[in-house]
Amino acid sequence: MQIFGVDIGGSGIKGAPVDLERGDLADERYKVLTPHPATPDAVADGVRQVVDHFGWTGPVGATFPGVVTGGSTIRTAANVDKNWIGVDARALLGERLGGLPVTVLNDADAAGVAEMRFGAGRDRRGTVIMLTFGTGIGSAVFVDGALVPNTELGHLELNGHDAEKRASSKVKDDQDLSWEQWARRVTKYLAHVEMLFSPELFIIGGGVSRKSHKFLPLIEGITAEIVPAELQNNAGIVGAAMRAAQG
Numbered sequence: 001m002q003i004f005g006v007d008i009g010g011s012g013i014k015g016a017p018v019d020l021e022r023g024d025l026a027d028e029r030y031k032v033l034t035p036h037p038a039t040p041d042a043v044a045d046g047v048r049q050v051v052d053h054f055g056w057t058g059p060v061g062a063t064f065p066g067v068v069t070g071g072s073t074i075r076t077a078a079n080v081d082k083n084w085i086g087v088d089a090r091a092l093l094g095e096r097l098g099g100l101p102v103t104v105l106n107d108a109d110a111a112g113v114a115e116m117r118f119g120a121g122r123d124r125r126g127t128v129i130m131l132t133f134g135t136g137i138g139s140a141v142f143v144d145g146a147l148v149p150n151t152e153l154g155h156l157e158l159n160g161h162d163a164e165k166r167a168s169s170k171v172k173d174d175q176d177l178s179w180e181q182w183a184r185r186v187t188k189y190l191a192h193v194e195m196l197f198s199p200e201l202f203i204i205g206g207g208v209s210r211k212s213h214k215f216l217p218l219i220e221g222i223t224a225e226i227v228p229a230e231l232q233n234n235a236g237i238v239g240a241a242m243r244a245a246q247g
Contacts, residue, residue, distance in 0.1 A: 002026050004054070005241035006047050006062040007107060010034060010079035010135030010170075013043065015050040016234075018241035023118030025234055027054065038080035040087050044096040051097055060100050061244030062093055063107035063236045065136065067150040072104055076152065078164075079135045103244040108132045109149050110239030111205050111229065112140025116147075117242065119230035120203045127199040129153075130229070132206035132236075137164040137189070141197065153193055163189050169208040183218035190222050198224075205229035 006015035014031035018024070030053045035042035051060060064084075067075035072090035077083075094102040112130035115121045121128050125144050132138040137154030140147060154164035165171065167185040177185075190202060202224050204212060212228035219226060229235050 001245070002058075003241040003245045004051060004056045004058065004060045005110075005237035005239070005244070006050055006060060007110070007236035007240060008034070008043060008047065008062060008064055008080075009107065009236075010038070010065055013046040013050055014237065015047075015054075016237055017054060017056065018238050020241060020245055023114065023231070023238055025237065029234065029237060030054065034080070039083055040081070040089075040092055043080065044092050047093055048096050051100075057100065059103070059244045060093070060097060061103045061105075061110070061240030061242070062089070063110040063240045064089055064104055065107045065138065067152060068104050068106050069150070075150075078155070101244075101247075103240070103247070105240065105243050106138070106140075106150050107236050108138025108140045108205075109147060110243065111138070111231075111235035112142060112203070112239065113147060113242055114231055114235040114239035115203050115205065115229050116142055116145060118238065119235065120227045121201065124201055126201075127197055128201045128203065129193065129197060129199045130203040130205055131190075131193075133167070133169045133186075133204065133208045134206040135168065135170045137168050138206070156189075156192060156196075158185075158189055158192060163192070169206060172208075179214045180218055183215045186215065187219045187221065190219065190226070194222055194224055200224060202226045203229050205232070205235055207233045209233065
């Protein structure tokens, strides 16, 4: 069975059909740059471009980098245009895609759902926290496999700032931090999250997960097990398709 997944991020909008039996992309993903400003209409046009690239005519699952309530309503928009707040994203995207059925969920929640089913969180019980490091820091919290949605732990305070303003991979690039410098910031962030939630496992995702060997060995003093996401930066696409398959 194949369902289409779209991952809307602060820097890119990427998508592909997903083979839900294998938990992997059924075709090479297609990506367009996130428009700036990332207004609802402009982003919806980008989503349509990605879906149209494949000539897709079935259900579509889409992620969003912020809080999504009721499977449709956007409540926060830290890394896209603030005009998203209050928008019915399911209706907007469905209209832009010519009436295709659309399901919307938080981007990190989507990535976490995929990792818990097909990746590093498979068969893991207890508290598992997926953290995605990209334009911001997304989070997905699971207790015995059940998702606690919209946790947004990237906005915890770290040294007087939103954590994602100190430890996202975008900050690493913008400030030209070495892997060692960035790993120290990530360590402080993980220690704070661990103090609050005492997870058994951290799964580290986002685009930077491809280079986990460069920074995970530098993180010390964390009790929880820390592993890279197995689906890497495709986890959001897979998780979006999984949610769309549920209707």
